[in-house]
Amino acid sequence: MIDFVGDVVAWFLDPVNWVGSGGIVSRTWEHVQISAFSTVAAAAVALPPAIWMGHRRRGGIVAVAVVNIGRAVPSFAIIALALPISIRLGLGLGFWPTFLALFALALPPMFTNTYTGIAEVDPALVEAARGMGMTETQITTRVEIPVAAPVIVTAIRVSAVQVVATATLAALVAWGGLGRFIIDGFAIQDNVMVFAGGLLVAGLAIATELAFAAFERRFVPTTTGRSAGEELLVDVTVAPQHG
Amino acid sequence: MIAQAADQPFVRWDWIVDHVDDIWAATWEHIVLTAIAVGVGFVISLALSMLALRHRRAYGPITWVTGILYTIPSLALFAFLVPITGLTTLTAEIGLVSYTLLILIRNIVAGIDGVPASVRESAVGMGYTRRRLFLEIELPLALPVIVAGIRIAAVTTIGLVTITALIGKGGLGFLILRGLNLFYSPVGTTQIVVGTVMSVILAVAVDLSLVGAERAMTPWSRRRSR
Amino acid sequence: MIELTEVTKRFGGTTAPAVDRLTLTVADGEVVVLVGPSGCGKTTTLKMINRLIEPTSGTISIDGVDVTGLEPHELRRGIGYVIQQIGLFPHRTVRENIATVPRLLGWDRARIERRVRELAETTDLGDDMLDRYPSELSGGQRQRVGVARALAADPPILLMDEPFGAVDPIVRAKLQDELLELQRRLRKTIVLVTHDIDEAIKLGDRVAILSVGGHLEQYAPPEELLRAPANDFVADFLGSDRGIKRLSLIRIADIDLEPGPVVPPGTDVDRARAVMAGYDTDWVAVVDGDRMLGWVTNDGLDGRSTIDGVDLEPFVTRLTPNNTLEEALDAAISSHTAIAAVFDGERFLGMITVERISREIVR
Numbered sequence: 001m002i003d004f005v006g007d008v009v010a011w012f013l014d015p016v017n018w019v020g021s022g023g024i025v026s027r028t029w030e031h032v033q034i035s036a037f038s039t040v041a042a043a044a045v046a047l048p049p050a051i052w053m054g055h056r057r058r059g060g061i062v063a064v065a066v067v068n069i070g071r072a073v074p075s076f077a078i079i080a081l082a083l084p085i086s087i088r089l090g091l092g093l094g095f096w097p098t099f100l101a102l103f104a105l106a107l108p109p110m111f112t113n114t115y116t117g118i119a120e121v122d123p124a125l126v127e128a129a130r131g132m133g134m135t136e137t138q139i140t141t142r143v144e145i146p147v148a149a150p151v152i153v154t155a156i157r158v159s160a161v162q163v164v165a166t167a168t169l170a171a172l173v174a175w176g177g178l179g180r181f182i183i184d185g186f187a188i189q190d191n192v193m194v195f196a197g198g199l200l201v202a203g204l205a206i207a208t209e210l211a212f213a214a215f216e217r218r219f220v221p222t223t224t225g226r227s228a229g230e231e232l233l234v235d236v237t238v239a240p241q242h243g
Numbered sequence: 244m245i246a247q248a249a250d251q252p253f254v255r256w257d258w259i260v261d262h263v264d265d266i267w268a269a270t271w272e273h274i275v276l277t278a279i280a281v282g283v284g285f286v287i288s289l290a291l292s293m294l295a296l297r298h299r300r301a302y303g304p305i306t307w308v309t310g311i312l313y314t315i316p317s318l319a320l321f322a323f324l325v326p327i328t329g330l331t332t333l334t335a336e337i338g339l340v341s342y343t344l345l346i347l348i349r350n351i352v353a354g355i356d357g358v359p360a361s362v363r364e365s366a367v368g369m370g371y372t373r374r375r376l377f378l379e380i381e382l383p384l385a386l387p388v389i390v391a392g393i394r395i396a397a398v399t400t401i402g403l404v405t406i407t408a409l410i411g412k413g414g415l416g417f418l419i420l421r422g423l424n425l426f427y428s429p430v431g432t433t434q435i436v437v438g439t440v441m442s443v444i445l446a447v448a449v450d451l452s453l454v455g456a457e458r459a460m461t462p463w464s465r466r467r468s469r
Numbered sequence: 470m471i472e473l474t475e476v477t478k479r480f481g482g483t484t485a486p487a488v489d490r491l492t493l494t495v496a497d498g499e500v501v502v503l504v505g506p507s508g509c510g511k512t513t514t515l516k517m518i519n520r521l522i523e524p525t526s527g528t529i530s531i532d533g534v535d536v537t538g539l540e541p542h543e544l545r546r547g548i549g550y551v552i553q554q555i556g557l558f559p560h561r562t563v564r565e566n567i568a569t570v571p572r573l574l575g576w577d578r579a580r581i582e583r584r585v586r587e588l589a590e591t592t593d594l595g596d597d598m599l600d601r602y603p604s605e606l607s608g609g610q611r612q613r614v615g616v617a618r619a620l621a622a623d624p625p626i627l628l629m630d631e632p633f634g635a636v637d638p639i640v641r642a643k644l645q646d647e648l649l650e651l652q653r654r655l656r657k658t659i660v661l662v663t664h665d666i667d668e669a670i671k672l673g674d675r676v677a678i679l680s681v682g683g684h685l686e687q688y689a690p691p692e693e694l695l696r697a698p699a700n701d702f703v704a705d706f707l708g709s710d711r712g713i714k715r716l717s718l719i720r721i722a723d724i725d726l727e728p729g730p731v732v733p734p735g736t737d738v739d740r741a742r743a744v745m746a747g748y749d750t751d752w753v754a755v756v757d758g759d760r761m762l763g764w765v766t767n768d769g770l771d772g773r774s775t776i777d778g779v780d781l782e783p784f785v786t787r788l789t790p791n792n793t794l795e796e797a798l799d800a801a802i803s804s805h806t807a808i809a810a811v812f813d814g815e816r817f818l819g820m821i822t823v824e825r826i827s828r829e830i831v832r
């Protein structure tokens with residue numbers, strides 16, 4: 001046991017493991033890069049319709065269905081499906097199947113949490129804004145989005161953390177990322193590398209979570225009773241599943 | 244070989260017909276892995292929730308620790324466990340159980356916190372002991388929120404079980420992994436699709452049965468037309 | 470009998486006590502109302518009786534037994550408890566809610582069922598309501614179920630914390646009347662908390678007025694409270710209309726009636742007119758012994774020498790000795806002559822004037 005810990009420490013101290021195309025630095029960069037791309041792309045696609053539907057307070061059933069379907073399809077299956085699909089689309093191995101999978105994975109929680117955040121803005125507030133003569137666009141941009149901001153940031157955070165976690169599986173479809181150390185380690189039965197890879201992946205996921213939390217504390221005022229950072233575990237799911 | 248993929252069928256039905264037994268075996272393994280994880284997770288969560296409810300100060304640390312477990316990617320968690328517990332069912336279950344804890348504890352505590360203070364006060368005022376209050380009043384009233392938690396935990400676990408394929412378990416995930424290794428051939432894509440579809444069906448079926456069970460157990464929250 | 474002796478409650482982290490050396494005795498079969506401004510310690514006092522809150526010092530005893538010597542949940546099973554939010558169990562039917570304490574006490578099913586039916590009748594809940602869930606009841610019905618539930622094991626003591634606070638004024642008045650009616654039959658020892666002084670006056674045999682810090686400012690029957698408030702705090706709390714409020718507590722039987730502008734048959738008109746002038750009215754009634762024959766206006770007497778033979782009008786509004794002065798005032802004012810007649814059955818007892826009533830107000 002002590003030996004094992006020593007081996008892991010030694011692995012981290014060995015400069016060979018840090019540099020080069022298969023080193024920690026470039027693997028981390030690959031991991032972060034693809035996670036960021038997918039999250040931003042998903043946000044660009046998911047937020048506008050979510051905000052629009054939330055503003056109209058229509059489509060709650062859709063929102064719940066989307067998140068439930070998103071949860072029911074295993075992320076591993078999404079990655080696995082993305083590979084042959086990407087190949088059939090002529091996009092090849094590596095980046096694209098990973099991107100497609102992570103993008104698909106990030107959409108549902110982002111869409112549903114944003115929808116819920118906007119739709120749950122106090123109707124009295126919206127009515128007051130309308131009564132003061134705001135246009136619908138102004139109501140959305142000046143009232144609903146600022147008030148729902150903590151929830152929207154949480155929506156992005158939940159998705160981002162999930163994306164970072166799942167990007168670990170990118171190694172299976174010939175993309176790099178930190179998952180490489182674990183998958184390759186399993187393949188060559190190198191427990192030290194597996195464990196070190198686990199530490200790196202866990203560290204990155206927790207760092208992502210903490211970065212978002214810090215961002216929320218610093219820049220997002222709490223506007224709802226729910227503190228920023230609370231996931232919508234309860235709210236989204238107690239809604240009846242069927243119309 | 245890769246270039247030819249587009250001409251080939253994505254799903255080969257004959258493979259499915261030939262492998263019904265395999266698929267069923269994988270599904271059954273999936274169900275067992277999920278049931279153990281959610282069952283054990285629930286027992287642990289109930290105990291930790293009762294601790295948190297009795298000693299409010301424990302709630303912070305409990306959610307902090309389970310929150311970290313929840314944040315650590317499953318593959319990383321398996322990576323930590325494999326050097327210790329090997330490529331075993333135990334490793335898989337420890338990982339799976341860890342993911343249920345945060346969801347279940349949050350919902351159990353939120354559910355019991357949601358019991359109106361007036362209901363609790365009048366129960367105590369009429370002479371309920373703490374134990375009977377918990378079992379006969381608080382738990383039943385918290386049931387909808389607790390079941391909501393179990394639903395999320397179960398569906399999430401069904402998804403995560405597939406990843407345990409990477410440590411040699413996996414239920415339907417085993418089909419997906421085998422398919423991934425043959426991704427260029429229809430036999431491969433067929434297995435990915437079968438694994439995915441079965442897993443989704445399983446998730447939906449479990450979710451609906453939990454909804455049904457909750458309805459049966461909470462007749463008071465059903466709207467009755469009179 | 471409930472006795473609180475020098476009871477003090479200090480909540481953790483506070484310096485000022487919520488209840489400060491409160492001494493109070495509640496006799497058997499009596500309704501005692503605790504009333505006072507928000508935060509004065511009414512709820513705290515009530516909850517110390519069934520030990521939902523433990524006193525910091527002092528003793529509370531029931532029938533001479535110190536409550537701290539009893540197992541809390543067993544003590545509570547012997548005390549009915551009703552709160553403003555009612556606290557019905559949403560997951561149990563009305564029947565099961567009412568059966569709560571009997572079940573805790575381990576009664577057999579037949580006995581519980583009998584008791585539930587009995588209480589449903591007592592509290593005016595239809596049989597068809599027993600299988601409903603609380604969410605399927607109106608506010609007033611829920612409150613009745615709450616009372617029925619508190620009465621289920623026939624506890625000698627009933628603690629009620631703003632029991633009618635959550636229902637609208639009309640339903641509240643009805644529930645208050647029902648409680649009084651119930652109490653006439655059951656003779657429970659009731660401690661009731663309210664912040665509504667009118668409710669306190671209406672329901673209480675004795676009313677305890679508390680000020681912030683749980684100081685007992687005055688503890689007396691409502692009539693005495695209104696007639697002789699112990700200090701400015703009490704007088705303020707009762708309100709500037711406390712004189713009027715007092716009228717609802719005094720019955721006509723309690724005061725002396727006046728004969729009123731009445732004359733016997735055969736009286737001559739000049740004499741009748743002199744009687745009218747004496748009462749400053751424009752009508753006069755004719756009474757034969759204790760039999761009221763009716764009344765006639767001044768104009769009706771024109772051209773006559775005696776009262777006999779004129780057309781007499783009957784009295785429409787007839788007060789009884791059981792009516793309160795408040796009701797008498799109402800009748801007198803609406804009679805436009807400021808006088809109302811009081812009858813016991815067919816027997817005429819006398820008249821009551823606004824002037825006479827107002828003398829009760831200022832006293």
Ligand SMILES: Nc1ncnc2c1ncn2[C@@H]1O[C@H](COP(=O)(O)OP(=O)(O)OP(=O)(O)O)[C@@H](O)[C@H]1O
Pocket residue numbers: 480481483487506507508509510511512513514664
């Ligand atoms: N659990 C508690 N911890 C600390 N202070 C408390 C607690 N409960 C009550 N208090 C304080 O004790 C005082 C008396 O409270 P209590 O609830 O008895 O008032 P009340 O007379 O019933 O008021 P209301 O009419 O508003 O119900 C208040 O100042 C209140 O803030």
Ligand SMILES: [Mg+2]
Pocket residue numbers: 511512513630
């Ligand atoms: Mg109170």
